[in-house]
Amino acid sequence: MDKKAQIQTMETILVLFVFFILLALAMIFYVAYSNSQSERNLINTMDILSGELALTVSNLPELHSSQQGVGGINNLDSYKIQALYNVISSDEDARLVYISRFGESKIIIKEIYPSQKNWTVYDNSPENTEEIDFVRPFFIPITIHEPSDNLNSIGKNVFGILEVWYYG
Amino acid sequence: MRDNNTTNHMNNLKNNNHAAIQVSLHWLFVMVVGAVILIFFLSIVMQQRRISEENQLFELRNTMNSYIEGGRGLDRGLISVSTFGAEIEYECSLIGVGCSCNLIFNNKISLNLDNNVVFAPSDLGEDNIFLSTSPWRSPYKVTNFVYLINPEERFILVYDSSDSSLKKKVEDIFYNELPDSIDKQLIPSSLREPIEFKDLNFPRRKVIIFGKLPNNVPPQLPEFANNKNTFIVNIPFVLAESDKVNFYSYNELTDRFEPETQSFYVGDSSLIGSFYIDNSQNYDCAMQKAFLNLHTVNKVMRERTKLLSGLSHCSTFYGDSQIELFDEIRKLTKDPSNWAQIDFPKLLNNFDKLKQQNNIIEGQGCPLLY
Numbered sequence: 001m002d003k004k005a006q007i008q009t010m011e012t013i014l015v016l017f018v019f020f021i022l023l024a025l026a027m028i029f030y031v032a033y034s035n036s037q038s039e040r041n042l043i044n045t046m047d048i049l050s051g052e053l054a055l056t057v058s059n060l061p062e063l064h065s066s067q068q069g070v071g072g073i074n075n076l077d078s079y080k081i082q083a084l085y086n087v088i089s090s091d092e093d094a095r096l097v098y099i100s101r102f103g104e105s106k107i108i109i110k111e112i113y114p115s116q117k118n119w120t121v122y123d124n125s126p127e128n129t130e131e132i133d134f135v136r137p138f139f140i141p142i143t144i145h146e147p148s149d150n151l152n153s154i155g156k157n158v159f160g161i162l163e164v165w166y167y168g
Numbered sequence: 169m170r171d172n173n174t175t176n177h178m179n180n181l182k183n184n185n186h187a188a189i190q191v192s193l194h195w196l197f198v199m200v201v202g203a204v205i206l207i208f209f210l211s212i213v214m215q216q217r218r219i220s221e222e223n224q225l226f227e228l229r230n231t232m233n234s235y236i237e238g239g240r241g242l243d244r245g246l247i248s249v250s251t252f253g254a255e256i257e258y259e260c261s262l263i264g265v266g267c268s269c270n271l272i273f274n275n276k277i278s279l280n281l282d283n284n285v286v287f288a289p290s291d292l293g294e295d296n297i298f299l300s301t302s303p304w305r306s307p308y309k310v311t312n313f314v315y316l317i318n319p320e321e322r323f324i325l326v327y328d329s330s331d332s333s334l335k336k337k338v339e340d341i342f343y344n345e346l347p348d349s350i351d352k353q354l355i356p357s358s359l360r361e362p363i364e365f366k367d368l369n370f371p372r373r374k375v376i377i378f379g380k381l382p383n384n385v386p387p388q389l390p391e392f393a394n395n396k397n398t399f400i401v402n403i404p405f406v407l408a409e410s411d412k413v414n415f416y417s418y419n420e421l422t423d424r425f426e427p428e429t430q431s432f433y434v435g436d437s438s439l440i441g442s443f444y445i446d447n448s449q450n451y452d453c454a455m456q457k458a459f460l461n462l463h464t465v466n467k468v469m470r471e472r473t474k475l476l477s478g479l480s481h482c483s484t485f486y487g488d489s490q491i492e493l494f495d496e497i498r499k500l501t502k503d504p505s506n507w508a509q510i511d512f513p514k515l516l517n518n519f520d521k522l523k524q525q526n527n528i529i530e531g532q533g534c535p536l537l538y
Contacts, residue, residue: 005190009197016201048230052237059241061309062468066538079535083471097464100282147476147535155535 050138065145260453267453287441288316308538328379329356362388459504470494482534
C-alpha cells in the first residue's frame, strides 16, 4: 500500500510536470503572438494618428484658403503656408503652441503640378528617425490657391499634396 | 498463538491507518495543486478582462479625440457618440498661468484636450453624448468651438417678455443654434414672477435667462428644480456682440441660487458655449484657449498681410494701416490667461475695421485680408 501511494504521488507529479511544460510552451507562443499583435496595433495607431494630424492640418484656419471666411475643401492658401512657416520659424511662443498641437512630427506641403515646390511648414522630428521604422507618412491630396497677381486677376489653384510624418 | 494473532491484527490496523493517511495526503496534494492551477487561470482571466476593459476605454478615448479633432474642421455639425456605458467626466484645472482640460473615462483614463476649445458639463453621463460644433470668427475664422452635450440634460430658455427686441434674437438661438436632438423649452417671463415648467424627470437641467434680472436675483423656479442639479446662466444683454454672462449655482445652506461668478461672451459661439457648462471655471478655461488660438492665428494673418504687400498691383491694401489692425489685436490678446480683462469694445472695433478693409479690397479684385 505504501509503495502504491508513493507511485501514485510520483505519477501525479509527473503529470503536473508535463502539464506545466505544455503550459509554459503555450505561454511562450502566446507572448510571442501578443507581442507581434501589439507591434501591429502600434503601427495601426501611428497610422491613425498620422491621418488625424493630416486632417487637422488640412483644416487649420491658419492655412485654409477662404473667400470672406468661406473655405473650400482641402484648399490651402499659398501665402498662408508661407506665413505659417515664417511664424513657426521666427516666433518661439507660436512654435510652442504648435508643438503642443502637432507633437513630434513633420509636415510638408508640396506643390506637384504645374510646377514643383516644397514647404516644410513644421519639423519637430526626433533625432534618429532612421531607427523608428514603423512610422509611415500620410498623404492627402490638396489644392493650393495662389491669390491674384498681375498675370492672373482671379488667382489660380494648383495641385499639391500634404505629407505628414507623425512620430508620437 | 492468540498473542501472534493479536500482534498481526495490530500490525494490519497500523498499516491500514498509514495507508489511509497516505491516500488522504495524496488527495490533499492533488487538491492544493488543483487550487493553485485554478487560481493561476483565474488570475489570467481577470487580467485579460482588465486589459480588455482598458483597451475599450482607450478605443473610446481615441474615438472621442478623433471626433473632437474632426470637429475643428466641421463648421456646423451634430453627431451622437456612443460611450459604451463608460462614465465620462470633464474637468479643467489651472496650471501655472494656463489651463488644462481633460475628459476622464471611468476615472481611469484621461484625454488631454490641448488647445481644443471644448464646452461641456462636468458630468457627461454614461450613455450617448452629443457633439456639436460652431465656428468662432474674429472676423477671420479662428477655430471651431466644440460642444459636448449630455442628453440627460434639459435646457429651459427664459426671456424677458417686456423687451420685444429680445424675442427675435432668443428665438433665433432657440431654433437655429440649439440642436433639435436636445430637450429644450422656450418660456417668456416678466423675470419677476416665478417661472413655471413641468418636471419631465431629467436628472439635470439648465435654466438660461435672457434679460436684466431685478436686483440680480434670478426668479423663483419650481420646487423640484431647487437643487444642485440645476444651474442658471443669465445673459443681461444678449443683443450685444460681447457682454456679461452671470452664472448662478444652488446653495444648499441658503436654499437659494446664488451668483457664482461673472464672465463674458464674445460672439454667438461663446454665448452658446456658456449654455453647456455647469462650472464657471470650465467656461473660463475654454475661453482662455479660444483667445490663445486667436492670438496665434492673428500672428499668421499679420504675416500673410506683410507677404501680400509684395504684390505690386495691390500693395496699397496691405500697408501699415492694415498691419496695425493685426498688431492691435495681438497686443489686446497677448495674455490669454487674463482674457476677461481685455478691452472688448476696442477689440470688436478692430474686428469691424478689418471687415471694412476686407470689403474695400473685395471690390478691387485683390486678395482678401482673410
